[in-house]
Amino acid sequence: xxxxxxxxxxxxxxxxxxxxxxxxxxxxxxxxxxxxxxxxxxxxxxxxxxxxxxxxxxxxxxxxxxxxxxxxxxxxxxxxxxxxxxxxxxxxxxxxxxxxxxxxxxxxxxxxxxxxxxxxxxxxxxxxxxxxxxxxxxxxxxxxxxxxxxxxxxxxxxxxxxxxxxxxxxxxxxxxxxxxxxxxxxxxxxxxxxxxxxxxxxxxxxxxxxxxxxxxxxxxxxxxxxxxxxxxxxxxxxxxxxxxxxxxxxxxxxxxxxxxxxxxxxxxxxxxxxxxxxxxxxxxxxxxxxxxxxxxxxxxxxxxxxxxxxxxxxxxxxxxxxxxxxxxxxxxxxxxxxxxxxxxxxxxxxxxxxxxxxxxxxxxxxxxxxxxxxxxxxxxxxxxxxxxxxxxxxxxxxxxxxxxxxxxxxxxxxxxxxxxxxxxxxxxxxxxxxxxxxxxxxxxxxxxxxxxxxxxxxxxxxxxxxxxxxxxxxxxxxxxxxxxxxxxxxxxxxxxxxxxxxxxxxxxxxxxxxxxxxxxxxxxxxxxxxxxxxxxxxxxxxxxxxxxxxxxxxxxxxxxxxxxxxxxxxxxxxxxxxxxxxxxxxxxxxxxxxxxxxxxxxxxxxxxxxxxx
Numbered sequence: 001x002x003x004x005x006x007x008x009x010x011x012x013x014x015x016x017x018x019x020x021x022x023x024x025x026x027x028x029x030x031x032x033x034x035x036x037x038x039x040x041x042x043x044x045x046x047x048x049x050x051x052x053x054x055x056x057x058x059x060x061x062x063x064x065x066x067x068x069x070x071x072x073x074x075x076x077x078x079x080x081x082x083x084x085x086x087x088x089x090x091x092x093x094x095x096x097x098x099x100x101x102x103x104x105x106x107x108x109x110x111x112x113x114x115x116x117x118x119x120x121x122x123x124x125x126x127x128x129x130x131x132x133x134x135x136x137x138x139x140x141x142x143x144x145x146x147x148x149x150x151x152x153x154x155x156x157x158x159x160x161x162x163x164x165x166x167x168x169x170x171x172x173x174x175x176x177x178x179x180x181x182x183x184x185x186x187x188x189x190x191x192x193x194x195x196x197x198x199x200x201x202x203x204x205x206x207x208x209x210x211x212x213x214x215x216x217x218x219x220x221x222x223x224x225x226x227x228x229x230x231x232x233x234x235x236x237x238x239x240x241x242x243x244x245x246x247x248x249x250x251x252x253x254x255x256x257x258x259x260x261x262x263x264x265x266x267x268x269x270x271x272x273x274x275x276x277x278x279x280x281x282x283x284x285x286x287x288x289x290x291x292x293x294x295x296x297x298x299x300x301x302x303x304x305x306x307x308x309x310x311x312x313x314x315x316x317x318x319x320x321x322x323x324x325x326x327x328x329x330x331x332x333x334x335x336x337x338x339x340x341x342x343x344x345x346x347x348x349x350x351x352x353x354x355x356x357x358x359x360x361x362x363x364x365x366x367x368x369x370x371x372x373x374x375x376x377x378x379x380x381x382x383x384x385x386x387x388x389x390x391x392x393x394x395x396x397x398x399x400x401x402x403x404x405x406x407x408x409x410x411x412x413x414x415x416x417x418x419x420x421x422x423x424x425x426x427x428x429x430x431x432x433x434x435x436x437x438x439x440x441x442x443x444x445x446x447x448x449x450x451x452x453x454x455x456x457x458x459x460x461x462x463x464x465x466x467x468x469x470x471x472x473x474x475x476x477x478x479x480x481x482x483x484x485x486x487x488x489x490x491x492x493x494x495x496x497x498x499x500x501x502x503x504x505x506x507x508x509x510x511x512x513x514x515x516x517x518x519x520x521x522x523x524x525x526x527x528x529x530x531x532x533x534x535x536x537x538x539x540x541x542x543x544x545x546x547x548x549x550x551x552x553x554x555x556x557x558x559x560x561x562x563x564x565x566x567x568x569x570x571x572x573x574x575x576x577x578x579x580x581x582x583x584x585x586x587x588x589x590x591x592x593x594x595x596x597x598x599x600x601x602x603x604x605x606x607x608x609x610x611x612x613x
Contacts, residue, residue, distance in 0.1 A: 067136040068338070072162055075126040079373065082128055082341050084167045084437060089123060122382070126375040130437070131340030131388050132161045132170075151175070152297055152467050155333035155500050161437075170437035172391065174331035174462040174502065177297040181328050183314035184296065189287035190237055191305050191312040193270040197241070198312065200266050202259040210251035211259060218244060219307040220529075228528075229322050231535070231581045232303035232314060234281055234292045239532030241267050242279040243523075249277075293327075299426055299465055299515055300536040301583035302327050323585040331432060331462040334500040337391035339439055339563070342384040345369035351381040391439040393503055393561040396568045397427055397469075397514070398495030399486055400598075407490075409524040409576045421520040423485030425536060427469055427497055430511035430586055431504035431560065432462040439563040441505050463511070463586055469497040488516065488573055496568065506558040510543045511586050514571065514595060526579030527592045538580040539573060539594030550601035562602055570599040 074088045135154070139146045146153050156175040164170045183191075198204075203215050220228040231237070245267050252260040267273065270284045281289040293303045304315040304324050317326035348371045359365045369383045407415050436442035470483045486494040504510055515536055518524070523532045531537045545560050556562040578594035585591075 066139060066336070068133040069136040070162060071131075071133040074130040074132075075122050076128045076130070077125050079127040080343060082130055082167060086167060088130075088166055089126070122375050124374075124376055126344065126382075127373055128343045129340070129384060130167065131338065131342070131384070132391075133338040133388075135336035135338075151332045155335040156331075157335040157337060159337075167437035171434055171442070172337065172436075172439065172502070173434040174334065174432045174464065176328055176462070177330045177332060177465060178327050181317040181326055183316050185287050186234075186289065186292040186295070187232065187303065187305075187314035187316070189284040190232060190234065190289055190292060191314045193284040193289060194237065194241075194305065195311040196269065197244075197263065197266045198307070200259065200262045203263060206256060206259060208251060208253070208256045208259075211248065211256055214244065214247055214251065221307070227307040227309075229304045229306050229315060229324060229582050230312075231301070231529075232292075232305040233294075233300035233536070234290050235300055235535045236303070236532070236581060237289075237305075238271070238279055238281050239535050241271065242277065243532065245273060245279060246277050297332070297465075297467075298327060298330055299428065299467070299538075299583065301515065301538050301580065302330060304582050318585050318587070323588065325463070325583045325586045329461070329463050329586070330428075330465045333464050333466045333468075334392040334432075334502050336500060337439070338388050339391035340384060340386065340388035341438065342386035343373060344375070344382045345373055345385055346371045346375060346379045347381040347383075348378050349380050351383075389564040391563060392500045393563055394566040395427070395429060395499040395501055395561065396496035396566060397424075397499070397512075398493055398568065398570050399424060399488060400570050400572045401493050402488055402490045402573060404574045407575060409579070410527055411525045413524070415524050415576055416520050416522045417490060418520065419489045419491060420487055421518070422488040422516045423519060424469055424487065424494075424497070424514055425485060425517050426465060426467045426515035427499050428511075428513035428515065428538075428586075429464040429466070429499060429501050430461065430513075431508060432464055432502055433460055433505070435502050435563075440503055461587065463513075464499065464501055466497075466499040469499075501561050503563040504559055504561050507545060508559070509545070510560040512541045512543060512569065512571075512595075512597065513583075513586070514539050514541075524576055524579075526576055526581060527594075528580050528582055528584075531576070531579055531581050535581060537576075538583060539576075539578060540580070540584075540586075540591055541571065541593060541595040541597050543569070543597050543600065548601060549599050550603070556602045560602075565602050567602045568600060569597045572596045572598055 076082055076086055076088050078086050134157075139153070148154070158173040158175050159171065161170045161172070198215075198219055203211060206212055206215070220230050222228055230240070245264060248260045248263050264273075267279065270289055271282055272280045274280075283289060293300065302316075302325065304322065305312045306315050306322055315322045315324060317328070318324060345366060347369045349368075351368050355365065355368055366383060366385070369381065371379065375382060402417075407417055409415050433441045470485045486497065488494070515538055517536050518531050518533050521533055523530050525531070526537055543560050545558055548557070548560075556565055561567055573595055576594075578592035580592070580594075
């Protein structure tokens with residue numbers, strides 16, 4: 001099996017014990033009913049080796065299984081698939097924490113690929129269960145332990161399933177990287193620093209044609225007298241100032257030497273400049289000018305500044321004048337979530353662990369549960385018939401070989417090219433909304449019509465920002481961990497990356513943005529300006545669900561991402577004419593498309609039988 005084409009399916013089995021034979025008309029138990037101790041076992045099939053740094057996050061193999069946390073099993077009287085309006089057993093407060101919640105890590109049934117929980121409460125009448133859990137954040141990358149709090153690595157989801165009383169209340173939502181659109185201290189410091197440079201005495205009023213042109217370019221004033229948005233990241237502004245430092249020197253004459261010197265000194269007020277003119281940002285009024293906006297988890301392209309006639313101001317949200325993506329639109333990737341919705345089969349005997357150890361097929365396990373499909377007073381064990389699934393979808397991106405010659409920028413100039421010059425540093429995915437108990441989108445239901453529908457879709461949409469697309473290499477000389485990236489190549493295909501996302505709405509196009517870094521020593525012209533060496537740039541694509549090459553099943557043919565499925569994109573880059581260095585408004589209906597997504601498919605893994613060591 002090709003790892004980039006599947007999500008591992010987890011097979012779940014449970015052993016339960018039951019008491020209390022009192023029949024109830026409604027799914028209610030009281031303090032007089034005693035929950036019984038059950039053993040919940042699960043299996044993670046081994047499907048092969050991984051391909052990238054974050055494989056331990058998406059778990060393509062048993063060897064990568066991270067374990068479970070925050071497990072909750074909710075019992076129902078329903079004899080079938082549980083729907084949103086079904087009510088679970090309601091627990092009386094006097095009965096303690098009889099919520100079906102399970103804490104702690106499962107016990108391993110060594111040496112097989114199974115795990116189990118020994119203490120799960122069930123009552124007579126239980127016929128179906130919902131199962132929820134999340135991947136335990138405990139990945140070791142070489143010598144580096146990834147902290148459990150690293151949301152960029154593990155992803156995140158805002159959820160209430162541990163405390164919700166029923167399916168209608170359960171939600172899973174993308175978590176915003178920055179919930180505020182108020183510019184932070186570094187954004188303000190960078191804007192103030194550039195304002196000080198722009199307001200160098202004599203520069204705005206100079207009659208020197210070279211300095212006059214440099215000033216107009218610095219404040220981004222177009223021929224119509226409007227001020228365009230400028231990339232506001234530390235990397236973009238550093239490169240911009242470095243070029244300015246060099247260019248004003250070329251304009252230096254006796255008549256303007258004082259202005260040139262003052263401009264250079266103002267640049268030095270927030271930066272170190274070496275003998276070769278290389279600029280390194282430092283601080284402004286005690287605030288670091290470096291590492292913005294990466295230090296708050298946002299993509300460089302989310303940072304923007306704009307001249308207002310007298311000063312630069314940090315821009316963080318969409319307006320008519322600044323058609324950028326608001327910073328509160330970006331979210332962490334989805335967290336690894338588990339979801340099960342299954343009927344049960346029961347047994348009047350306690351199933352021994354040896355049964356699970358020796359089974360090679362799921363049918364062999366189920367054959368031991370022949371006493372019925374509802375927990376009764378004589379039930380000793382039970383099993384979930386259907387397997388637990390991933391609650392999230394997985395996107396794999398494969399960079400196709402560049403076959404277009406000549407490869408040019410927006411000016412039609414030839415772009416200097418090498419297989420290491422333009423690494424893929426992040427993937428940004430649109431069409432992300434809150435989902436319900438079954439991991440299907442549930443933002444505003446039923447949808448309003450016309451303009452109200454468009455507004456509802458716009459107001460609540462998020463864009464996943466996945467910065468963990470690098471591959472991992474370990475230095476053989478020192479043993480230290482080093483990292484590299486998939487790069488645009490003119491010799492071979494590159495990939496695949498893996499990003500976890502939520503299922504999106506049917507018949508809705510999805511924006512995908514690829515973030516690259518210019519690691520060449522040459523600048524080029526993109527759609528909205530110069531892309532300097534050492535800065536990030538963005539190529540945008542849009543995916544239409546009707547254009548999929550193999551989306552033919554009823555479950556996934558009308559959408560781009562489907563829960564428990566993997567979607568694979570083959571991405572083709574033909575030029576840099578549509579490269580952005582500031583993230584445009586990704587909610588706008590029209591924008592420059594810079595990548596083509598071809599030969600894309602959504603595939604569910606084939607049924608994998610239980611494997612044993």
